[in-house]
Amino acid sequence: MHKLRCIAVDDEPFALDILADDMAKVPFLELVGRFSNPLDASVMLQREPIDLLFLDIQMPVLTGIQFLRTMAKPPMVILTTAYEQYALEGYELAVVDYLLKPIPFERLLKAANKAYDLYQLRQGVISEPTVTATAEPEPADFFFIFSEYREIKVFYSEVLYVEGLKDYVKIYTTGQTRPLLSRLTLKAIEAKLPVSRFCRVHKSFIVALDKISSFQRSRLYVGPREIPVGSSYVDHFEQRYRQ
Template sequence: MIAEQNHKLRCIAIDDEPFALQIIADDIRKVPYLDLIDTFASPFEAWEILNTGQVDLLFLDIQMPTLTGIQFVKSLIQPPMVIFTTAYQQYALEGYDLNIVDYLVKPIPFDRFVKATNKAFELYSLRAKEAPEVVPTEVDYIVINADYKKIKLHFSDIVFVEGLKDYVKIYIQNETKPILTRSNLKSMEGKLPNKLFCRVHNSYIVSLEKITAFQKTKLLIGKIEIPVGNRFVDEFEQVYRK
């Protein structure tokens, strides 16, 4: 019954061990009511996306260098639902004191993993029923960290975004110099509304309204030429020609 619900829980996973992180990510993808937004090797990499309020459920390792999972949860002002994933049982009591959803000990059997996510979904559904009905307001901006400060960028000002592994360059209308922020293109794609922006290449997201011309393998924004990747071209054509 749970898997038939329309809403998917938006998830991220944090673990400093690449293999463990991959296992969690694979398990999340198997559950139909979970939507994996991104994975991170350290809590600090996840600060930005957690502060946007776009995450419903956090899968979090406890024993990590510099900052433990427990310390990280305590530092969040409005944490999402949390499921701890750890190789150590001794933190269980302290974890439950933080009102976490569940505490999974590695290696995690998949049926135990599903039981924990069922609890998260039921809790989310219960909170949704109890929450007062509000009229949603459409946000027309994102907030990013750059130059040691938070910068508010309106969607209408963003021309295109270029991915550079662990960083992205955000090109702004009427500005010659792009804004550089620590993030990745997949994370940025999740923050930008798909009715206004489209991923056209492994390295580029563009504002649809800023496009001035389009050919099969490239598009133009004024005099700027941006490649269109083969695996993105069909979806882009459908969106662009609407």
């Protein structure tokens, strides 16, 4: 297995230590440099081949975003920050992922896997799966929506619930701190979701059945969020949920 050569940049030594410890647990990541400011990191980036850069945003002298804009050919980048307001700007710069501190290890691992998949794709080492004549295609575990001027892949397993707002929907997921907003009707998004995993519980809400923590007849809870259950949906929902 090829190891991705990584460097990490963060002006907080404690944050660098935690990041380094977590990266050491991922077998295909190799941390070859750690820096407290991007100017020092730039020397290594110019001198050695680097596959992946873990980059903090809020730093003195030069922010991570500013540093990223100075690079003509940056490596793959995963942004790490305590501030979610930079997410859109980060994705406009084609970063691999955007991690909010404190970063859970499973979230870091997911971002690392995305980077590794992208590396393999760029290297042309991902082969097409062998399909025999009798093989049945596996159902996709994701769907696409158009949001923020781009096509976004959404995995069914990450969807918490969907809220309808007339001609728009908000899709709340485990991987995003804010909902994905797309110009779709709730009926249109319902057609994209497998009926075995999702249930319409209100004229304005669809929920993932496995994400429900508790319910009463007129309301249910997905984590701390209370979602109403419409009177015309309650019998069908209770039957589905108890199954």
